[in-house]
Amino acid sequence: MPKNPKLSTRNAMAAAFSLAFAGLAATAVLSHPTMVSAAADPAPNTVAYYTDKVQPILKENCYRCHGGENHRGGLQIDTKAGLLKGGRDGAVLVPGSPEKSLLISLIRHEGPADDPMPMPPKGKLSDADIATVTAWVKAGAIMPE
Numbered sequence: 001m002p003k004n005p006k007l008s009t010r011n012a013m014a015a016a017f018s019l020a021f022a023g024l025a026a027t028a029v030l031s032h033p034t035m036v037s038a039a040a041d042p043a044p045n046t047v048a049y050y051t052d053k054v055q056p057i058l059k060e061n062c063y064r065c066h067g068g069e070n071h072r073g074g075l076q077i078d079t080k081a082g083l084l085k086g087g088r089d090g091a092v093l094v095p096g097s098p099e100k101s102l103l104i105s106l107i108r109h110e111g112p113a114d115d116p117m118p119m120p121p122k123g124k125l126s127d128a129d130i131a132t133v134t135a136w137v138k139a140g141a142i143m144p145e
């Protein structure tokens, strides 16, 4: 038994509190990745911009319908060849011209209401993600083979 039970309770509470606080701080940093990576952001006209910033957005939101074996709308998004070939309605990317790129108008929900419908079909990408993909197309849609 500790000599002073009151003191050890207080220590335990202090420890629990600082653990909880460390957890909160870690969550804050993790949920704002830009806070930690802002200094090292690659430029939009680099392969690194595609692999670090654009591809994760496509992977999370598009690959399940446009990747691997899945070519909804005739479009495969996970390879350069597939992206440049386009889908059933033709080209989806015009490197350098986001305003002429079907892929961009669909993710901005500025395309047709139907056929092809806005992408992804349910929900909408965040404004930040849309800006990232748009900047990439504007800078020439650079990606690895």
Ligand code: HEC
Residues within 6 Å of the ligand: 058, 061, 062, 063, 064, 065, 066, 072, 073, 074, 075, 086, 087, 088, 089, 090, 092, 102, 103, 106, 107, 114, 115, 116, 117, 119, 120, 121, 125
């Ligand atoms: C749940 C499945 C699903 C997801 C997720 C999805 N798509 Fe689609 N996509 C479709 C279907 C189905 C079509 C054909 C729709 C049509 O013709 O109306 C299509 C069509 C398209 C087209 C037009 C192809 C053409 O030539 O008509 C583009 C561009 C496109 N998707 C981009 C994306 C992007 C970018 C994402 C991620 C942000 C995405 N899609 C996510 C199912 C999906």
